Amino acid sequence: MFKNALYYQEEKESYKAKVLSCLPLEGKEKAAWEKRVGKSFPALFLLRLSEEPFYPEGGGQAPDKGTIDGAELLFAENVEDEYIVHLLAKEIPEGTEVLCKVDYAYRRRQSENHSGEHIFAGLINRRFGYSNVGFHMELLGDNPHVTVDFNGELSEEELSELELAVNAVIRRNLPVEEKYLEDDFGKENLKSLPDAEDGGKSEELETSAEQLSVEEPGGGLEREWKTREFRQKKALSGAIRVVSIPGVDSCACCGTHVKRTGEIGLFKLLSFEKHRGGTRVFLLSGELAFLDTQKKEKLLLEASRKLSTDYQNLSERVDKLKEQTEEERGRRIALSLQAVELLGNSYKKELLIQQEKAVLTGKPLRGEGLEYYGKEKLAVFHFPDYEMILLNKACESLKSYVDTDFFCFSRRGEKEWQFAGAGCSGFLERFKKWKDAGRFSGGGREEMLQGRFLGTEEELKAWVDSAE
Incomplete structure (x- = not known):
């Protein structure tokens, strides 16, 4: 995590930087990187830059996409919080000034989905005491989705209520704030996370999704929030970046986010399943949530036309067809x-x-x-x-x-x-x-x-x- 990185501070598509080093990859190391990106190349190089315009892989979020001196950025990786390396199939001599172009549309989709997940996980943690124990965003391809694992079981009805609550928070257009804590908060704050064995429930957290979505700062939830500081998955030390949404969530995070919740636009749950004693949820936020809803709406209307019915009666029509099919099968x-x-x-x-x-x-x-x-x-x-x-x-x-x-x-x-x-x-x-x-x-x-x-x-x- 780089406190002064450009990907945290500015929202630009182009940056200038100097190449600090360009290391050619060979043998097993080159093969390992090719396996990682899923493609072979005649040559590969790891570049270090004087600036950090590209977000590196981390915190369940994939690295930024873009170009350096016209060459495609294949990967960006954080090396022990000391520097970032950029994988290219082009050699660029040390000292060269290069133009870095960030695929900001992809960055924005990642930010919308990461912020949407924070609201969702924060509301679950407040209401049920469950913790997010797994998080991954897969936003490319024909089936974009975000996967989140929680260490407690959630019902379909509860998830439906939470979906409404997340969208209520989005409409309130709350600020998404970040702050940096320099002290070691690891062991002290681990006690704030609920115990997975007892579910982490308490009278203070037994609050409905609707209440959670409209609670104003300064109320009971705000006082509880200050008590426990922030959510985290493991002990942390050094400069800790905490991303907060007043009255909703506060979580240690290195990812990129929107500036206000209203920028997300829409939050949508795709599906869920039981997973290792807890719940695995698939979701989307922002533009991708809208595109997914639009695609499904078109399929729904197409099915309605083919079955000569309106979409309100589609379920009933399908049930009748299913009965006829079962009779024919018999x-x-x-x-x-x-x-x-x-x-x-x-x-x-x-x-x-x-x-x-x-x-x-x-x-x-x-x-x-x-x-x-x-x-x-x-x-x-x-x-x-x-x-x-x-x-x-x-x-x-x-x-x-x-x-x-x-x-x-x-x-x-x-x-x-x-x-x-x-x-x-x-x-x-x-x-x-x-x-x-x-x-x-x-x-x-x-x-x-x-x-x-x-x-x-x-x-x-x-x-x-x-x-x-």
Whole structure:
């Protein structure tokens, strides 16, 4: 954390700086950096600059993007709070004055989401005593999101209330302040964090999300806030940067933030799940929250048009379609099992006629129809378009017709089949031998197993003919 860094002090897109050093990377060190950025380069260099215009990775926030002397900034890293190194695929001689351009649109998205997370985590800490124990922003790609882990369980209703409370704080346009504490606050302030085992609840913190969102400085919450100083995840020392929103949150943080909460505009919860005894929440703030909402609204309206209904009745319409689909699925299963019974009867009738030959005359899994093929002690049945759940049902039904080891196959591709199988005593051991030969995958119990077979129709027939 660099107290006087330009990324804290100014909101500009261009800066001038001098190159203090330019170190070429080679061998394992170069390979490690390439792995980190996910791309290979003919050459890589680590630059140190006379100024700090680019935010380095830290505190769950990715480094800034931009260019140095026209070359793309691939990464920026804080080296033990002593200096920042900048990864480039271009060599720039020491002493050169360079123009540094910051991708301010990306910086702003990071600041909006970081500040939105502070409000959210602060309200949770005040109401429930839970602490933020994990934080990561992934704001690029087709699925931008912020992930936050809390050491306590939160219900859907509670999260919905908190979402409203965060947006209320945003509308109040409160200042987002920063201050620096030079003393060691580590051990003293760790006591202010709630104990994860008892949940950290207290009568003082049992306040509704609505109250938290409108509490004015100087009230009960403000006095409680002053008592505990600020949120933190670990013991800190030296110059500590504390980012505060009066009456809402105060947290040790090295990230970039907006100047006032109103600049965030919108806060949106995407989803949540239980995680390691606590709650993992996915969220977005600012412009990205708006774009996500806009995208989902378009999908909602498109679905409404396709289903010839308005969006208010879309849920009811989908429920009706689901009921119809389930009914249709039930009919298909019933018809499919009737076909299985007919095939089973056909197999049993031929087996009685052909017992002396010990070979079935059914076709070897060809065509669109249901077929059987095999020998007296190994039969295979062909169900061209059956999914796995139907194959299992077919296999279960055929047990009453087949007194030997058998498989129910359905094609998945030119050289891939899926199957369900059942057999007599020792069937599982036989399957393990076939599996060791390399074409089979899967497993199960003697009564029923399932998996895949890799090979063409001819290779499957050859296996049946040669199987022992």
